[in-house]
Amino acid sequence: MAGLVDLFNQGGAFMWPILVLFALGLGFVIERFYTLTRASVNTRKFLARLHNALQEGGIEGAAAVCEQTPGPVAAILHAGLARADKGLESVEKSITNAGSIEMAFLERGMVVLSTVIVLAPMLGFTGTVAGMVDAFDAIKKANDISPAVVAGGISKALLTTLFGLVVAMTIQVFFNYFTSKIDRLILDMEESSIELMDALVELENK
Secondary structure, three states: OHHHHHHHHHOOOOHHHHHHHHHHHHHHHHHHHHHHHHHOOOHHHHHHHHHHHHHHHHHHHHHHHHHHOOOHHHHHHHHHHOOHHHOHHHHHHHHHHHHHHHHHHHHOOHHHHHHHHHHHHHHHHHHHHHHHHHHHHHHHHHOOOOHHHHHHHHHHHHHHHHHHHHHHHHHHHHHHHHHHHHHHHHHHHHHHHHHHHHHHHHHHOO
């Protein structure tokens, strides 16, 4: 740990904005992980319960199952069921509107993570360029291009790039994981809405 702190201190002023970006990114990673974990349900089991409730208790029974189930899938189906008395077209429109809201909720904070991924290495490269300028100034003042003078300055300059890339790669892993999870949830919402519409058509034709 002490060695890491020493390296951080050697990196200079540009290490601090990179650290701030890392802390910001980790904060959103924790929030997204918590939110997306809560949003995930076993869609197959939920739809089976919903279908049974629809057959046994009608629209009210199905809506009650949706109210008891967390996550965006249950939320959009509940929005559709709330408009079931207005006809299938109204149900479809309500599901579409609710789906747009839920998608925005699922993707909230992802732009911050992508910004961290882009800015961290850019700040690192900027810090390296600034460090190289300082290193060449030191060479100029010393009037010496010996390896000892050059290597120390360049090593210090490259630390910001190293830390920037580490931050970007770490956040990128979580970003990819969250993206795949969001895609899965969106697919579940689409499939579930189609199954609900089919079930309502079947119920209406009885």
